[in-house]
Amino acid sequence: MRGTFATLALSLALAACGQGSSGGGNVASVRLANPQSEQLKGMSEIYRNLGLRRAIMDSGQRCKKSEGGAYQQDYKNMAMWTTHCVDSGDWAIFISPGGEVQVRKCTDAASLGLPPCQRSAPTAGDPSAAKKGR
Numbered sequence: 001m002r003g004t005f006a007t008l009a010l011s012l013a014l015a016a017c018g019q020g021s022s023g024g025g026n027v028a029s030v031r032l033a034n035p036q037s038e039q040l041k042g043m044s045e046i047y048r049n050l051g052l053r054r055a056i057m058d059s060g061q062r063c064k065k066s067e068g069g070a071y072q073q074d075y076k077n078m079a080m081w082t083t084h085c086v087d088s089g090d091w092a093i094f095i096s097p098g099g100e101v102q103v104r105k106c107t108d109a110a111s112l113g114l115p116p117c118q119r120s121a122p123t124a125g126d127p128s129a130a131k132k133g134r
Helices: 002-016 035-042 045-058 127-132
Strands: 066-075 078-085 089-095 101-105
Touching: 035 045, 035 066, 035 078, 035 089, 045 066, 045 078, 045 089, 045 101
Parallel strands: none
Antiparallel strands: 066 078, 078 089, 089 101
16 A cells, blocks of 8 residues: 555656746657758768758759858758758758658858858868868
């Protein structure tokens, strides 16, 4: 009987957690798997840049050559990647867990309420970094 009472008391105490007036204490954050983004992370730099270039071109935009492609952050369950196209500037590529892709110009990010693009530091041995002054 004593064990049953202790179990009941513990159950009631746990059930009462988060019942206060704080209003947002028990909010769970769920991060969905994003296999396409993980695949990009595992690629060599040249293939990652080619993949990001293809995403831009598939959205109907111009990109002669993609450089400096890098994962930036998660944004609303999407992986945000950034890259620089030599002919059309900086781009943000958003990849959903289902593989859908949205492409936006970095210059439009603020007006669209998106996170600002952050250029990644050049990788060691990147010959293009020296001539661009990055």
